[in-house]
Amino acid sequence: MRRAPARRTLAGVATLAMAATLGVTAISMSAAQAATGGVTGYATQNGGTTGGAGGATVTASTGTAIHQALCSRASNSTPITIQVSGTITVGNTAKVSGSCSTAAGVIELKQISNVTIVGVGSGATFDQIGIHIRDSSNIIIQNVTVKNVKKSGSPTSNGGDAIGMESTVRNVWVDHVTLEASGGESEGYDGLFDLKNDVEYVTLSYSILRNSGRGGLIGSSESDTGSGNVTFHHNLYSNLDSRTPLLRGGIAHIYNNSYVNLNESGINSRAGAKAKVENNYFKDSKDVLGTFYTDQAGTWQVAGNIFDNITWSPKGGDTNPAGPNVVSTTSVSIPYSYTLDGASCVPNVVAQTAGANKGLQVSNGSCTPTTPTATPTTPGPTPTTPNPTPTTPTPTPTSTAPSGTNLSLSAGADGSSKGSGTSYGNVKDGSLSTYWSPSGSTGSISIKWGSATTVSKVNIRETSGASGRIGAWKLINADTGAVLKTGTGAGVISFSSASLKKITFQIDGASSSPQVAEFETYAS
Known part of the structure; x- marks a missing residue:
């Protein structure tokens, strides 16, 4: 049988005099509340996860000081936030007893x-x-x-x-x-x-x-x-x-x-x-x-x-x-x-x-890093937000149109976003005067069928007024998530024949808002 977890309480604080005596420094900044502002996932369930919110905040630069802070509390459930700096090692981490018991190393x-x-x-x-x-x-x-x-x-x-x-x-x-x-x-x-x-x-x-x-x-x-x-x-x-x-x-x-x-x-x-x-x-x-x-x-x-x-x-x-x-x-x-x-x-x-010393940045839900409004106030170095090293793209597709039937004309379409006045269906209506555009400079547009359809080429056609805007892209088998091809620019894209119900053109970069007039698909 599972035991119930220890009862959590936000009442009480560690005694500052005891903290000082044991070699940790008590400070007034409430980092506990700052740290809990973004708790997500299953840690939000079962009453939630608040850590040391509502308790004292102390600093520690050795493992022994961390143990002292834990075990100098009035009880083993008294809330506490321990701000740690420097390098903690086996050599500076000793066993400490008190309201709790720890181990060396x-x-x-x-x-x-x-x-x-x-x-x-x-x-x-x-x-x-x-x-x-x-x-x-x-x-x-x-x-x-x-x-x-x-x-x-x-x-x-x-x-x-x-x-x-x-x-x-x-x-x-x-x-x-x-x-x-x-x-x-x-x-x-x-x-x-x-x-x-x-x-x-x-x-x-x-x-x-x-x-x-x-x-x-x-x-x-x-x-x-x-x-x-x-x-x-x-x-x-x-x-x-x-x-x-x-x-x-x-x-x-x-x-x-x-x-x-x-x-x-x-x-x-x-x-x-x-x-x-x-x-x-x-x-x-x-x-x-x-x-x-x-x-x-x-x-x-x-x-x-x-x-x-x-x-x-x-x-x-x-x-x-x-x-x-x-x-x-x-x-x-x-x-x-x-x-x-x-x-x-x-x-x-x-x-x-992701990782330590990134300024606690998180995604805003639209793939853009953002810094939470409440973060620990002890300043660190200014975080950097480097872009990952780009992969080398395949050559820009050619502009020669493939032969055969454009399978998109009898298919459906959807996408990740659309700009004002544009439509997913515009990419499969056979007209170069209508188009789909994402709500920003990147996004995805898909062609889909009710049953598996064999495709080996697509032709991405921009409007005449937006020629050359599309930068890096991926062509994705949306049934499996497999990347069929990567590259830059619009035009004809050839790849190994695939049987699928949905194919996605994912625009990862553009000089300005792209305009896809037609997303043509061909069996060969």
Whole structure:
């Protein structure tokens, strides 16, 4: 039977004199409220996640000081926000007792509640030391870097997990963190974000997980299926072998994440798990979704994802990839509201917002980074918002019209947005005097049929007054999310023949508002 999580209360504050005595500095800035302004996903359920809101705020620059702040509270549920700066190591992290009990060599949040740990100033780095949450509730971890945590070799910490949760954990929000290693299990590293043995109502948002053999898991074995209700959104998963994440039982909501260079497998749904996978961008990777390394299958519901240069293994006894024809195998109901960015812009907006020391920037729901109005007031360096390095586009299409029947004339059309006075249907009416235009400089327009139709060429025709406006684009099989072609400029686009019900022309760049007069499609 699951135990009820510790009761959360916003009453009471840590004693300032005790804080000073134990070597942490009490300050008046209420960073707890600032940190909780953007809580999202499953962490909003079960009463919500507020962390240390309403309590004292103290600063700490060693692991021992973090433990002292936790255990000097009047009780193990007295709210507190701990602002962390500098580098935390195994060497400066000692065991402390008081209202709680901790352990040396690991940041331990054990049998406590109502805590926020937030990086401030020039940043907080947990170097070769992991964060362990056990039998606890209402925790926020924000704006920190955790790197190179080992389970073997020297030093070791937290079983090799950067952030690990286990044994009746409820309501945790991990946001704008960077979790990274320098190799896989053979080099002594384990998971970057592991949840096991009854963990629920967790959100991981706007974070980077990279350079490790294992991204993370929910459930430590095929029999550990009691965890779930976890949200992963606007995270960057880069250069990982597997587990992005591995799911055993329970429900996970996975949306608007950017995946690149997943070397062996990606989202691994096993042992009855149910994953809702929406508007993610998968690039240059292998087996990004499915059931792998077991015959105990999980399921998934998919919508709006883009699969760019993805390879898929053949099905076998313990290998069940979702692709290349990715379709839903279950239906998942999500209990909270959320806004989806279009998958095509996810790599860009995630590159600008995810990770520590990015100014806590988030997407405004239209693929544009924005800074929340309430953020910790301790200033850090001015955040930069770099654009990702663009990929080299294929040559501009030719302008020679293909022969044969224009299949669009008998099809339907829709799109992501439309400018005032324009219509989706204008791109398939055979007239160059009418057109569709997005509401901004980028957007998508689609042609769709009631049954599978074979297409191998399209012809994008601009109006005479807007010639040359279209810049970078992607042509997408909207049935599967596979990228059929990339390039720049309007004209004829040839690609390997595909049987599909819907094809999308996604404009990723334009000199000004583009005007697509005709989106013609041809079998050959």
